[in-house]
Amino acid sequence: MVVRAFAVPTAPVSDAVPRKLGLWASEHMQASAWRVSPGQDISARMHPQADGMFLVLQGRGEFQVFDGEEPEAAGAYVPSAHYPLDAPPKRSLPEPSRYEVGPGMVCMAPAGLFYGLVNTGDEQLVAVAVTASDTSGTAWTVR
Template identity: 85%
Template sequence: MPRKLGLWASERMQAAAWRLGPGQDISARMHPVADGMILVLAGHGEFQVFDGEEPEPAGAYVPSAHYPLDAPPRRPLPEPSRHPIGPGSVGMAPAGLYYGLVNTGDEQLVAVAVTASDTTGTAWTVRGQYTEGS
C-alpha cells in the first residue's frame, strides 16, 4: 500500500511525501481551486494527466487510514496522457484537471506532492484502477 507522510501545511500551501512500491499509484485526483505539483526524488514512474476524458469521481470518497476497507467500488479510468518521470522530474496539473502518479519501475518511487491548502471540492478516484493493458 502506498505510504503518505504530511510534511508541511500553511493557510496557502501543503506538502506531503509519498513512497510507492512497484506497481503502486497515487490515485487520480482533481483540485478545482488549486494547481497540483509532484516532484520525484527517487525511482521511476508515470505522471498521468486526464486531459482527454475526465474520470468518474468516487463520489464523496475521501481516502482514509482504513483504505481499502472503506473504498467504493473501482471504476474504469479513461486513457490518460502519460509522462515518464524519474529523479528530479516535476509533474504539474492545473486546477480542475485530474492527475495521478504510478510507479512503473522495479524499485521504490519517492515523491513530494504540493498543492494549495484550499482543497474545497477535491475529487478522488479509487487507487489501483488503471494499469497499462487493463
C-alpha cells in the same frame, strides 16, 4: 512565523499501499512525501481550486493526466474519516496522457484536472506532492 526543513524518508517500505507522510499544511500550501513500491500508484486526484505538483526524488514512474476524458463522477469520490471502509467499488478509468518521469523531474497539473503518479520502475519511487492553498472539494479516483 514557523520555518521548517525536512529530510524526506527514502528507506524502502513493503506496504500493500503507498505510504504518505504529511510534511506541511498551512492556509497557503500543503506538502506530503510519498513512498510508492513498484506497480503501486498515487490515485488520480483533482483539486477544483488548487494547482498541484509532484517532485520526483527517486525511482521511475509515469505521471498521468486525464486531459482527454475526465473520470465519471461515480468513479471519483471525496474520502471521509472512514476511508477505506466506505470507498466505492473500483472502476476503470479513461485513458490518460502519460509522461515518463524520473529523479529531479517536476510534474504539474492545473486546478480542475485529474492527475496521478504510477511507479513503473523496479525500485521504490519517492516523490513530494505539493498543492496550493484551497483544496476544498478535492476528489480522488478509485482503480
